[in-house]
Amino acid sequence: MRVEFSPDEFKVALATSVVVFGFDGENLKTLVAKKMGQPFEGAWIIPSCIVRATEDPAYVANELLTRITGQSDWMLEKLNGFAEPYRNPVGRVINIAYYCTIRLDEALEHNLKKEGYTWVPSNAIPRLAYDHNEIMEYAKERLKRRVKRRPIGFSLLPAEFTLNNIQRLYECALGKTFDKRNFRRKLLKSQLLLETDQFIRSSERAKRPSRLYKFNEKKYRTLTLKGYDFVYQ
Amino acid sequence: MRVEFSPDEFKVALATSVVVFGFDGENLKTLVAKKMGQPFEGAWIIPSCIVRATEDPAYVANELLTRITGQSDWMLEKLNGFAEPYRNPVGRVINIAYYCTIRLDEALEHNLKKEGYTWVPSNAIPRLAYDHNEIMEYAKERLKRRVKRRPIGFSLLPAEFTLNNIQRLYECALGKTFDKRNFRRKLLKSQLLLETDQFIRSSERAKRPSRLYKFNEKKYRTLTLKGYDFVYQ
DNA sequence: ACAAAAGTGTTACACTTACACCCATGT
DNA sequence: ACATGGGTGTAAGTGTAACACTTTTGT
Numbered sequence: 001m002r003v004e005f006s007p008d009e010f011k012v013a014l015a016t017s018v019v020v021f022g023f024d025g026e027n028l029k030t031l032v033a034k035k036m037g038q039p040f041e042g043a044w045i046i047p048s049c050i051v052r053a054t055e056d057p058a059y060v061a062n063e064l065l066t067r068i069t070g071q072s073d074w075m076l077e078k079l080n081g082f083a084e085p086y087r088n089p090v091g092r093v094i095n096i097a098y099y100c101t102i103r104l105d106e107a108l109e110h111n112l113k114k115e116g117y118t119w120v121p122s123n124a125i126p127r128l129a130y131d132h133n134e135i136m137e138y139a140k141e142r143l144k145r146r147v148k149r150r151p152i153g154f155s156l157l158p159a160e161f162t163l164n165n166i167q168r169l170y171e172c173a174l175g176k177t178f179d180k181r182n183f184r185r186k187l188l189k190s191q192l193l194l195e196t197d198q199f200i201r202s203s204e205r206a207k208r209p210s211r212l213y214k215f216n217e218k219k220y221r222t223l224t225l226k227g228y229d230f231v232y233q
Numbered sequence: 234m235r236v237e238f239s240p241d242e243f244k245v246a247l248a249t250s251v252v253v254f255g256f257d258g259e260n261l262k263t264l265v266a267k268k269m270g271q272p273f274e275g276a277w278i279i280p281s282c283i284v285r286a287t288e289d290p291a292y293v294a295n296e297l298l299t300r301i302t303g304q305s306d307w308m309l310e311k312l313n314g315f316a317e318p319y320r321n322p323v324g325r326v327i328n329i330a331y332y333c334t335i336r337l338d339e340a341l342e343h344n345l346k347k348e349g350y351t352w353v354p355s356n357a358i359p360r361l362a363y364d365h366n367e368i369m370e371y372a373k374e375r376l377k378r379r380v381k382r383r384p385i386g387f388s389l390l391p392a393e394f395t396l397n398n399i400q401r402l403y404e405c406a407l408g409k410t411f412d413k414r415n416f417r418r419k420l421l422k423s424q425l426l427l428e429t430d431q432f433i434r435s436s437e438r439a440k441r442p443s444r445l446y447k448f449n450e451k452k453y454r455t456l457t458l459k460g461y462d463f464v465y466q
Numbered sequence: 467a468c469a470a471a472a473g474t475g476t477t478a479c480a481c482t483t484a485c486a487c488c489c490a491t492g493t
Numbered sequence: 494a495c496a497t498g499g500g501t502g503t504a505a506g507t508g509t510a511a512c513a514c515t516t517t518t519g520t
Contacts (some may be wrong), residue, residue, distance in 0.1 A: 003481055004270055004283075004487090005246050005323050005324065009247075010243075010244050010245060010246045010285070011243050011246075011248040011282060011286035011287050012243060012244075012245040012247055012327070013238050013242040013243045013244075013245060014242075014316070044264050050238060051240070051474090052242060054325070055318065056317060057316050080313050080314060080331055081248070081313060081315075081316060082314075083289075083290050083314060084289060085287060085288065090287075092286040092287070093238065094247070094316075096314055096316045096327075102489090110371055114295075134495090162472090164471085165252075179510070179511075179512085180474095181474070181475080181511095181512090182509075182510065182511085184474090186509090191490085196408075196483095203473080205469090205471075206471050206518090207471065207472090207517075207520075208470075208471060208472050208516080208518045209517085209518075210471080211474085224363070270499075384515050397499080410481075411499095413508070414484095415483065416484090416498085417501090418502095419481090419482090434491090434492090435498075436498085438498075439491090439497065439498050439499080440490075440492045441488085441489075441492085441497075441500085442491075442498085442499085444500090447497075
């Protein structure tokens with residue numbers, strides 16, 4: 001029975017990666033960067049970082065995101081530990097991966113650019129180094145599940161948005177399409193949205209402007225407290 | 234930026250734990266053992282094992298289960314990596330945890346006893362060493378989710394079982410009760426069960442014997458291929 | 467005027483829930 | 494005979510899914 005650790009069992013290294021999802025009103029996308037240094041120099045990777053043996057990966061991941069985005073206090077959700085041997089050619093490295101969602105804005109975009117990060121559409125992820133494609137798929141599945149149970153719009157949409165925006169977001173995240181009338185009915189019935197009296201043109205092509213809505217955060221909080229399940233399949 | 238591993242980053246050790254669920258017709262239960270050796274000598278733990286830096290935790294977990302149960306080829310599902318610093322007083326240890334479900338039988342019980350493992354009811358888990366209570370809770374939540382989406386009876390019930398058995402199993406796993414008529418209607422409509430012409434007395438107290446059913450594995454396989462969701466909330 | 471997307475209701479069906487009594491058997 | 498769990502049906506309500514046309518605005 002192997003239950004006692006001897007000193008030479010302590011030979012593994014830790015890393016953390018964070019899958020970041022954003023939504024531009026049209027498409028769901030995720031952050032990647034070009035890997036610097038060997039191995040895999042120049043390959044695409046998910047934002048990642050070494051974790052020292054004394055550190056908490058959640059803390060390190062938070063620091064990493066803060067540097068990348070210029071914003072702090074992230075609601076990171078843990079994805080999993082990726083632990084296959086040989087996933088890293090340098091040695092045995094365990095990756096503790098997280099994901100989060102983010103609202104896009106200009107300051108953010110500026111910071112991302114400065115730090116060398118790029119958005120790629122989450123339905124067309126390029127080949128990534130290590131097992132990062134696996135981590136990415138895992139994150140997409142998790143987001144899907146999340147979307148089915150909780151209205152995620154809060155964290156991905158701007159403060160005001162159209163019903164078409166949010167429908168599009170759900171369609172991207174779940175990889176299917178919905179009937180406009182049924183979607184609206186369901187969403188409005190939930191009372192999670194508040195009508196504003198603002199209108200916006202959703203694209204160049206659109207002639208008629210569409211109404212802006214915002215989230216009813218109070219309603220959302222009371223509902224989640226009661227163990228509300230949104231359940232959009 | 235910390236992206237290059239130096240040799241002294243490789244200072245972490247690995248372990249794996251497996252949460253095993255079983256069902257005796259009345260209650261859902263899970264395997265624990267008494268810890269041998271320091272630290273936490275004599276405390277209850279989830280079946281666990283060291284993983285060397287060159288090994289695959291999934292493989293090691295499988296070996297561990299094979300030893301404990303005397304059966305091989307486990308369908309282990311990965312739970313998560315538990316990676317908080319200081320979760321193990323001996324040093325930095327990452328635990329890659331799995332869970333599985335098992336059909337009880339006599340050979341199994343005999344082997345468990347021989348290896349020093351004991352069942353505890355999964356709604357009354359004792360205080361466990363390390364962060365094993367956290368892992369256990371995580372596993373219970375996962376089982377719950379699993380039960381909601383897929384008929385788990387296959388892996389937990391004997392080949393033939395009564396409708397009351399399976400209802401009881403669902404009630405244990407989900408921590409709620411169901412209306413007998415509605416439960417039966419739903420289950421039978423799914424066509425996942427085949428009526429046998431066998432009857433059994435479900436307990437000493439029961440006078441009238443109840444009908445045995447078995448799983449319609451073919452139906453199950455075609456349904457899961459089509460992306461079937463059982464969805465019992 | 468026309469092009470483009472915004473917006474709007476109804477109906478049929480499926481599923482869920484609530485609910486109470488008789489049945490078969492062993493003691 | 495009685496105690497114990499086994500077994501059964503119906504009706505109301507709720508949610509889902511399918512469906513097509515009119516409105517508003519910019520060009």
